[in-house]
Amino acid sequence: MSTQESDASGNSTWTTPGKYVEPGSDFVRDTNYIETRITRDGSDGYPVEPGRYRLVVARACPWANRTIIVRRLLGLEDAISMGLCGPTHDADSWTFDLDPGGVDPVLQIPRIKDAYLARFPDYEKGITVPAMVDVPTGQVVTNNFPQITIDFSTEWTEYHRDGAPALYPEHLRAEIDEVNHGVFTEINNGVYRCGFAGSQQSYERAYARLFTHLDVISERLSRQRYLVGDTITEADVRLFTTLARFDPVYHGHFKCNRSKLSEMPVLWAYARDLYQTPGFGDTTDFTQIKQHYYMVHTDINPTGIVPQGPDLSGWNTPHHREELGGRPFGDGTPPPPPPAAEQVSPRDAAPVAADPL
Template sequence: MSTNMPPADTPAAGTGPDAANPGRYVTEGQGFVRDTKYIETRITADGRDGYPVEAGRYRLVAARACPWANRTLIVRRLLGLEDAISLGLCGPTHDADSWTFDLDPGGLDPVLGIPRIKDAYERRFPDYPKGITVPAIVDVPSGAVVTNDFPQITIDFSLEWTAFHRDGAPELYPDALRAEIDEVNQGVYTEVNNGVYRCGFAGDQASYEAAYDRLFTKLDELSERLSRQRYLVGKTITEADVRLFTTLTRFDPVYHGHFKCNRSTLSALPVLWAYARDLFQTPGFGDTVDFTQIKQHYYIVHRDINPTGIVPKGPDLSHWLTPHHREQLGGRPFGDGTPPPPPKPAEAVPAENWVPTE
């Protein structure tokens, strides 16, 4: 997710986001158009872009609040890449300049030694002119960002990092299903993943209503598809499920109210609600979700939508752990593979930020 703002002066180390420098996300009188030009450098097994796959060399910088970054957390967990690719986590809020490492002691990433991910961008591209986004992968020896191309990052985790996959890792992007996965992903991205933002960041009534109609038309279509099969493509979890899941988990806590996607809550859509709970209860999915940070991010950062910065107490999240009965449709989440082990203690979502278990 981008700060969507031009560069500004960087605060001193450890100060965190600058409250006096909030981002702006809505352009009055216009619909929202996402800048999708990312740093396309890739980390590959053959190192053709100058960055070969190498355990311990790279650091994934993410934020639990961000749906685009949440994808990388899930895929890294499912494939067992935790020991090969270290993880740096930004806090849930940021200013117009950059995401910050305000969760770490002294406000500095303990490996990169920087307070703002912008510093890694500018190490490679001085005066980097575009939005500072997470997820990003940083080359630790040089301290420079390699890529922030989030759709490609997770595909490359599946295809280029196979030498470091855990035993039993699932095939999230199997060759025989790639064309169908790509087709599904394209529709989910334009209408749902980005569709909620086109609703929330719309600058006029007509743009909002068009985005709203497109969003719920697609959700109805996905409900019909998933009424017949457990997963979006094939009989196991794939990249397609990862991409839809991160939007669904944020729907009721954020998008329904904050982004005015309010025809219905996710929990009022029986098929999608059961599908989301099925994935949430699958190891590697729900255990990456931090509902507290998600709400803090959207309601505090988007001051032009929510000027007070008040974070709502609701909704009730306890129902995420209720039975979903999706197993009746067949399929196995990991196919012939196995679930990932529990998260490393240092990477576990704090219990108080998750869902009530009692």
């Protein structure tokens, strides 16, 4: 069983790290998630019901960050509570080490694995976030992250805030799905294929695929402000969380180093546009992002040293993407500020540039 200890400075250290690189092999992501859904009709046994479910996330994780953004854009905070795991974990589970006593205050468990085992006592697959948990039973419902955000848009409409944007409009769904497929296989997962490559040849194949598709997406975004249509959609959320991690983590730690995001003008401006949009930058914690990757992936970074850089001040500089037109929220409105308990500390966000004298 893995144990957590503390060093002389009081920082948590894990005695049983996970293994992420298989020597001689390509990285292959296991996408066999729990496919149970929470729907209006409750066809899977879990009907939409405000206050019943808890979204368990980690700000460090790009897949979980998507759900945080969508929940906030749609205004589902009062309908779906949120539990925050810390940025580091061992081979066993994400844990609630940010909470007093290391226990989630609603679920009353120290690790998300407990919710998985409550429903599946012999669960042998990865313990992942995001996960939707049924609070009354303490059982995980689903960890199918691509479906979770789609269902937030389509099944929870009765509880959307006034002015919530249409992130998955019916007339654009086919195009959104097509764009999402390419972004996932080549970019979202592509950075991991580079970072977890088990051979030089595997890495070089992954590297070529990643930057080829980044160039394709850059060309698309040179003509339009958002990926699909003239408003923010699910597609933009999915690309953003990878771009936000690119310079802090993927460029160095995962060797995705043909160029930094900040050296790709179109993608850098696009990412800044989204970062400065309510719901995106205010859910992005750069400190936890760096801690997660550099401390958890000890087979890539054995020292566990977390780099001080990069300079984040550019994230709040003008992007001029509004010149391409488009309306971020369509006929809707920006979300209000996040609840106090869910705010990212200013020290963990990109600094706001000082006004010139």
